[in-house]
Amino acid sequence: GESVGLHLPTLSVQEGDNSIINCAYSNSASDYFIWYKQESGKGPQFIIDIRSNMDKRQGQRVTVLLNKTVKHLSLQIAATQPGDSAVYFCADGRGNTPLVFGKGTRLSVIA
Amino acid sequence: DGGITQSPKYLFRKEGQNVTLSCEQNLNHDAMYWYRQDPGQGLRLIYYSQIVNDFQKGDIAEGYSVSREKKESFPLTVTSAQKNPTAFYLCASSNNEAQYFGPGTRLLVL
Numbered sequence: 001g002e003s004v005g006l007h008l009p010t011l012s013v014q015e016g017d018n019s020i021i022n023c024a025y026s027n028s029a030s031d032y033f034i035w036y037k038q039e040s041g042k043g044p045q046f047i048i049d050i051r052s053n054m055d056k057r058q059g060q061r062v063t064v065l066l067n068k069t070v071k072h073l074s075l076q077i078a079a080t081q082p083g084d085s086a087v088y089f090c091a092d093g094r095g096n097t098p099l100v101f102g103k104g105t106r107l108s109v110i111a
Numbered sequence: 112d113g114g115i116t117q118s119p120k121y122l123f124r125k126e127g128q129n130v131t132l133s134c135e136q137n138l139n140h141d142a143m144y145w146y147r148q149d150p151g152q153g154l155r156l157i158y159y160s161q162i163v164n165d166f167q168k169g170d171i172a173e174g175y176s177v178s179r180e181k182k183e184s185f186p187l188t189v190t191s192a193q194k195n196p197t198a199f200y201l202c203a204s205s206n207n208e209a210q211y212f213g214p215g216t217r218l219l220v221l
Contacts, residue, residue, distance in 0.1 A: 032208065034209050034210075036212075041199075041215070041217075042214060042215065043115075043117075043201050043203075043212035043213050043214050043215045044154075044201070044212045045212070046209050046210075046211060049208070049209050089153065089154070091210075093208070093209075098144060098156050098159050098169065099210055101146075101153045101154040102153055103152060103153040104153055
């Protein structure tokens with residue numbers, strides 16, 4: 001069946017460096033992708049989304065890249081800060097169906 | 112102040128007891144969702160509702176029940192049939208695109 005997975009369960013980054021979190025999906029019909037940030041004990045927070053007709057989308061300090069050929073997307077965080085420490089989830093959406101979530105990558109920022 | 116609220120923040124359940132978790136949204140979203148999150152795990156879908164008075168089972172609906180009598184509200188009942196209810200429960204709502212989450216309810220068993 002379809003799945004959305006993450007390449008690495010944990011990622012440690014030096015403060016000020018850029019972070020890259022990767023995600024793979026298996027359903028070629030997927031047309032909408034979302035990244036969420038979840039801090040400990042809180043609900044996931046929407047970061048950025050991208051539709052399948054785009055390759056790249058930028059937000060404030062974040063960029064999402066989508067490669068439909070290899071069914072891969074990534075979240076890039078520029079100048080990573082201690083407040084960026086959290087678990088990051090990618091999710092796959094198709095029309096009005098519920099999102100499919102990956103297990104998440106825990107980002108730790110080293111001061 | 113728009114958003115999704117969940118209550119209570121912590122809930123304790125005794126053996127054989129049914130408990131109900133509240134979820135309210137004032138975003139005028141049509142769809143609402145309930146997820147369960149276990150430590151170090153991702154989100155698993157329990158139930159979802161795309162419109163008032165209609166809902167569908169998710170991947171792990173056994174031992175849970177829901178109702179959707181109002182657009183704003185989607186309460187989740189954890190029944191005594193759910194043998195391992197300890198988890199973090201998240202409610203979300205959407206209008207066909209990104210889902211927005213509430214702060215969660217942590218359910219513990221006494």
